[in-house]
Amino acid sequence: MRNFLLLAVAILSSLTASTTIVQAAPRDKEAATAIGTATAKQRRAVLAxxxxxxxxxxxxxxADVAASPYDLVVIDHAISANRRFLREFTPDEVAAMKIRPDGSRRLLLAYLSIGEAERYRFYWNQDWYLAPTRPAWLGQVNPRWDGNFPVKFWDPEWQRLIFGTPDAYVDRIVAQGFDGIYLDRADVYAELIEDNPDGKRDMAAFIVALSGHARRSNPGFVVVMQNAEELVANKTLRATLDGIAKEDLFYGVEHVEKANPPEMVAGSLADLRLAKKSGLAVWAVEYLSDPQLARDAELRMAREGFVFLLTERSLGTLGSVLPGPQPVR
Structure with a gap:
C-alpha cells in the first residue's frame, strides 16, 4: 500500500509538471495526443x-480527514452551516488532508454537483428566489433535498458558473489543490428529457468540456462521475472519465433498506462492467445499517471487483473501512 501511495505522489507530481509541455507545443497535435494518452493511463493506474x-x-x-486511513477521500470543497456557504478550504488545508498519518499520500477529490444548484454554494444569489430575477435555467426545489434545485445544465449561463473563469466552480477547486472532482447529478438529464430530448448527449459533452478545461491546468486532474452509469456507453465520455461511483447498487434506491428490482440491478451492472472493462475504476456506496444486507452487498461488490464503501446517507462521517474480501483484480 505504501508503494502505491509513493507511486501516486510521483505520478501526480509529474503530471502537474508536464502542464507546460502541453501548453508549449499546441500545434504538435501528435505529441499533444501522446501526452494526453499517457496521463490518462497514469491517472487510471493510480486509481486502480x-x-x-x-x-x-x-x-x-x-484533522479528521488527515488522520483517516483511506487511500482516497471525497469531501466538499467548502464549509457550510445552516444551509449557508461559509468558506472554502484553504490550499494549506487541502494539502494537509492529502497526507496520511504515516506521511504517505492519499488522493483528495472535491464533490461537485453539475445537475443541481445548491443554495449553500458560493455562487448562490438570494434574488434567484424571486420570479423577476430567477434564472431561466433554475428549476423547482428537489423535494428529497431541501435547498437543491435541478438545472437546465446545457444552458451556457449555468456552465459558466461551473467552469471557464477564475471564479467558476471547477477553476476554484483546481486552484485549491484538489487532485480531482467527483461529479454528482449527471443523471438529472433524465428528469429533464421533455425540455431537452438530447440531454443524454449534452450531459456527456458537458462533462467532457469541463474535464478538458481542468486538465489544461493540471493534466493529472482526476474526474469521477457518480451514478448516471448509462452514460458510459458514450465512447468519448468513457475515454474522459477516470472512474465511476454508484450509489444504492443493490439496496435502497427508494431510500429504504430493501433490495432493488432485479432488472434495475442488472442494467446498472452491465454499464458498470463496461466501465471496468474499459479501464475505469469502479466504486460503490451503500447506505445500510442492517449488517446482513451490508455483508451481502460487500460480497457481491467483491465479486464484481468494485471498491465498496458502507456509510450513512447524510454523509456526516467518512464511512466504514470494512474487513473481508478485497475486490478481485
Missing amino acids: NVKTWGYQLRFIEP
Missing part, C-alpha cells in the same frame, strides 16, 4: 490501486 475510500460532505474536520 485505490482499495479503500471515504466520502463525507457534512461536518468535515481537516
